[in-house]
Amino acid sequence: MNFFALLKDFLLQFLGLFKNLETLPVECMRLLREFLTKLGELCGITMPQWALDTVSALVLIVAILVTFLVLFALMSVFERKLLARAQNRYGPNRVGPFGLFQPVADGIKMLTKEDLVPRAADKVVHYLAPIVMVAPALMLPVFLPFGRGMVAVDLSVGILAFFALGAGTELAVFMAGWASNNKYSILGAMRAIAQMISYELPLVTSALVVALVAGTLSPTGIAEAQSGYFCGFLPKWFVCTPWGFAACVLFYIGALSESNRCPFDLPEGESEIIAGHLTEYSGFKYAIFFMAEYVGMFAVNGLLVTLFLGGYNAPFPFLEWVPTWCWFFIKLWAVALSMVWVRTTLPRFRIDQMMQFAWKFLLPMSFVTLLAAAAWYYAGQGPKAWMSPAAWSASALIVLLSYLLLGTFCFTRRHSATNRRYLFSE
Amino acid sequence: MSASSSNFFSGTADAGALEVSLGPHHPSTHGVFRMNVRMEGETVVKLQPVFGYLHRNHEKIAEKNSWLAAMPYTDRLDYICSGTNNWAYAVAVEKLAGIEVPERAEYLRVIVGEMTRLQNHTAFLGFILGDMGAWGSALMYAFREREKILDLFEELTGARMMLNYARFGGVRCDTPAGWLDKARAYLATYPAFLDEMEQFLTGNEILLSRLQGVGVLSAQRAINGGLSGPVLRASGVDYDIRKVDGYSIYPRLKFRVPRGEVGDCFDRFMLRLLEARESLKILQQALDQIPEGPVVNPAVKQRGFKPPAGEAYGRIEGPKGELGFHLVSNGTEKPYRYHVRPPSLINLTLLEEMCLGTKIADVMVILGSIDIVLGEVDR
Numbered sequence: 001m002n003f004f005a006l007l008k009d010f011l012l013q014f015l016g017l018f019k020n021l022e023t024l025p026v027e028c029m030r031l032l033r034e035f036l037t038k039l040g041e042l043c044g045i046t047m048p049q050w051a052l053d054t055v056s057a058l059v060l061i062v063a064i065l066v067t068f069l070v071l072f073a074l075m076s077v078f079e080r081k082l083l084a085r086a087q088n089r090y091g092p093n094r095v096g097p098f099g100l101f102q103p104v105a106d107g108i109k110m111l112t113k114e115d116l117v118p119r120a121a122d123k124v125v126h127y128l129a130p131i132v133m134v135a136p137a138l139m140l141p142v143f144l145p146f147g148r149g150m151v152a153v154d155l156s157v158g159i160l161a162f163f164a165l166g167a168g169t170e171l172a173v174f175m176a177g178w179a180s181n182n183k184y185s186i187l188g189a190m191r192a193i194a195q196m197i198s199y200e201l202p203l204v205t206s207a208l209v210v211a212l213v214a215g216t217l218s219p220t221g222i223a224e225a226q227s228g229y230f231c232g233f234l235p236k237w238f239v240c241t242p243w244g245f246a247a248c249v250l251f252y253i254g255a256l257s258e259s260n261r262c263p264f265d266l267p268e269g270e271s272e273i274i275a276g277h278l279t280e281y282s283g284f285k286y287a288i289f290f291m292a293e294y295v296g297m298f299a300v301n302g303l304l305v306t307l308f309l310g311g312y313n314a315p316f317p318f319l320e321w322v323p324t325w326c327w328f329f330i331k332l333w334a335v336a337l338s339m340v341w342v343r344t345t346l347p348r349f350r351i352d353q354m355m356q357f358a359w360k361f362l363l364p365m366s367f368v369t370l371l372a373a374a375a376w377y378y379a380g381q382g383p384k385a386w387m388s389p390a391a392w393s394a395s396a397l398i399v400l401l402s403y404l405l406l407g408t409f410c411f412t413r414r415h416s417a418t419n420r421r422y423l424f425s426e
Numbered sequence: 427m428s429a430s431s432s433n434f435f436s437g438t439a440d441a442g443a444l445e446v447s448l449g450p451h452h453p454s455t456h457g458v459f460r461m462n463v464r465m466e467g468e469t470v471v472k473l474q475p476v477f478g479y480l481h482r483n484h485e486k487i488a489e490k491n492s493w494l495a496a497m498p499y500t501d502r503l504d505y506i507c508s509g510t511n512n513w514a515y516a517v518a519v520e521k522l523a524g525i526e527v528p529e530r531a532e533y534l535r536v537i538v539g540e541m542t543r544l545q546n547h548t549a550f551l552g553f554i555l556g557d558m559g560a561w562g563s564a565l566m567y568a569f570r571e572r573e574k575i576l577d578l579f580e581e582l583t584g585a586r587m588m589l590n591y592a593r594f595g596g597v598r599c600d601t602p603a604g605w606l607d608k609a610r611a612y613l614a615t616y617p618a619f620l621d622e623m624e625q626f627l628t629g630n631e632i633l634l635s636r637l638q639g640v641g642v643l644s645a646q647r648a649i650n651g652g653l654s655g656p657v658l659r660a661s662g663v664d665y666d667i668r669k670v671d672g673y674s675i676y677p678r679l680k681f682r683v684p685r686g687e688v689g690d691c692f693d694r695f696m697l698r699l700l701e702a703r704e705s706l707k708i709l710q711q712a713l714d715q716i717p718e719g720p721v722v723n724p725a726v727k728q729r730g731f732k733p734p735a736g737e738a739y740g741r742i743e744g745p746k747g748e749l750g751f752h753l754v755s756n757g758t759e760k761p762y763r764y765h766v767r768p769p770s771l772i773n774l775t776l777l778e779e780m781c782l783g784t785k786i787a788d789v790m791v792i793l794g795s796i797d798i799v800l801g802e803v804d805r
Contacts, residue, residue, distance in 0.1 A: 272789075
């Protein structure tokens with residue numbers, strides 16, 4: 001058997017895979033692994049088991065890296081285009097068709113730019129910060145189920161591992177801020193830490209709500225728990241329940257804050273502190289930060305999709321012919337682009353307002369959703385709750401009442417445009 | 427300003443305070459402006475404005491040139507509103523030399539002046555949102571409308587920003603055919619834009635919480651600080667030079683002067699919106715009433731202009747406040763003394779007072795709400 005016969009054989013097998021789109025990505029990776037093994041055999045190398053394991057792990061790693069880096073590249077151009085459209089502009093449209101090659105041009109620019117390190121900077125930490133930032137961000141997607149049976153690391157405590165790794169990026173932000181020896185950088189880093197402490201809590205609590213009802217911390221288990229339909233055609237996604245909707249909104253706000261996006265982009269608020277912790281970074285280090293932020297955003301959005309939006313499940317029974325991994329990425333893009341929408345719409349919070357919002361509203365509200373989820377579970381006797389009026393009304397009542405109470409008494413609305421009077425003199 | 431000095435202020439820095447030099451190259455200082463800020467955490471405890479980075483020796487240049495040659499230079503003072511700058515200079519010179527201005531010229535001056543005010547206040551709405559971190563959305567829409575006014579300016583004067591329109595005893599050129607109708611038609615669409623802007627902006631919870639109660643200035647302090655324009659009126663002082671002096675044809679036009687009660691950033695923001703609406707009313711009347719006739723007093727010799735010896739202070743209500751020119755003539759073809767009273771600079775005097783105790787993010791909003799242009803501050 002020569003090389004070309006092997007190639008032809010595998011190409012035919014590869015084309016054969018398109019008969020079943022659902023399993024296409026998984027089978028592709030299996031095929032690639034087999035191809036590499038056979039290629040080794042062809043060259044007269046019999047691979048030991050550990051080498052085979054390494055190869056299969058590497059194939060997986062490369063697949064996830066490529067997927068998320070492509071997502072990042074597409075997002076960087078789509079975000080700019082969408083922002084531009086919202087702002088009555090064209091956006092990037094010079095490089096390639098519809099400006100789609102803009103990320104390539106940006107990458108070349110970033111690579112060829114001078115890498116400036118301030119003389120007074122702590123050079124080692126300054127160098128390490130982007131690495132510490134990007135490594136956990138790129139590790140986050142491995143816990144997410146992209147489709148049925150498509151999860152790189154199927155941990156039973158996947159959610160926990162996700163948050164544990166995700167919190168690591170804040171360390172990098174502080175490293176960057178401290179090592180730059182710049183006052184704007186340190187201000188940005190301090191803001192990042194304050195923001196992390198404030199928003200990690202509601203974020204984790206609202207994820208906990210789902211774990212409570214699904215009875216598992218495994219993302220795959222949570223996605224599976226949302227398969228099926230109630231009333232015949234409505235999706236059993238957690239966002240459709242009263243407690244799930246509240247938790248989803250809280251999680252979304254927390255995700256905005258975790259990925260430092262508007263209106264919580266205080267750590268790099270460019271109108272106040274130039275670029276925060278990124279002030280003293282240029283060239284490829286800056287690009288790495290940028291990439292880490294976007295990959296992190298996609299990862300946390302992926303978790304939101306898994307936790308609340310049914311993961312890889314189709315929204316309606318008649319749409320089940322679409323492969324599950326397509327649904328995951330469709331939902332992922334929907335959430336990511338909604339974040340662009342938020343960014344183009346809202347001004348930035350002030351630091352004290354951001355803290356107040358987190359501690360006085362989001363945190364109590366996330367505890368309330370925990371309570372509402374418990375009420376749902378017990379009033380509806382576990383999995384049967386979807387068809388139980390008691391479960392619906394109990395959890396809806398708890399969420400609504402506490403929202404109104406919190407809004408009226410704890411977080412009073414002091415600001416309005418209508419309480420102002422303007423006098424006119426002729 | 428040596429590079430080694432870590433302490434901007436006299437006395438020693440206390441532990442825990444962070445001193446930051448915001449500017450001169452900073453995204454939100456509206457030009458090259460610098461604020462030395464001492465902060466405890468994020469709270470401002472001391473603020474010292476530093477300016478002069480854009481100093482171009484404007485006054486001395488004007489004194490070295492002929493009277494007319496200063497006219498295009500005035501465009502560069504507050505480069506957002508050049509239309510009112512050279513109007514103010516013309517008013518001062520006309521007062522000095524006792525020149526009559528033809529009726530049609532007065533109307534044209536009012537039309538250009540109020541359009542200038544309109545586009546300045548529109549741009550302000552975008553700028554202040556940018557200071558709040560709204561990433562340019564409001565700015566782009568504000569600039570879309572501003573560009574259309576600049577198109578009208580271009581057709582009228584040949585320039586979009588540096589109009590150089592006023593002349594001693596009139597204006598430089600008459601309107602092109604159909605310009606008045608075009609202006610009328612365009613301005614008819616403006617209230618809808620302002621309504622939309624107001625609805626979007628004042629309905630935004632974050633905007634309200636960022637503006638209300640921030641940078642409060644009492645009426646007494648505003649008067650003591652010599653403030654003028656919308657910043658003064660936002661504090662509740664009813665003082666508009668268009669009403670007080672009644673210059674040009676303003677007494678003939680029906681319009682109201684809005685004023686706020688609280689004097690915070692939100693009032694200053696709303697005042698711009700309300701004033702823009704009043705400007706629209708003025709424009710409508712002026713466009714309807716404008717008579718035919720000459721646009722410049724033919725008796726005035728523009729080149730080689732020599733006013734009699736004496737001095738005069740002429741002022742108008744610019745979009746940013748009282749814009750005045752103090753001129754002293756010794757009877758030659760050059761001004762003996764040429765002094766500008768820039769509203770941007772004088773409105774800045776109470777910046778520290780407004781900023782103390784606020785957060786660093788508020789400093790940008792307060793600075794934005796004063797609405798300065800560094801070309802006028804530094805001259």
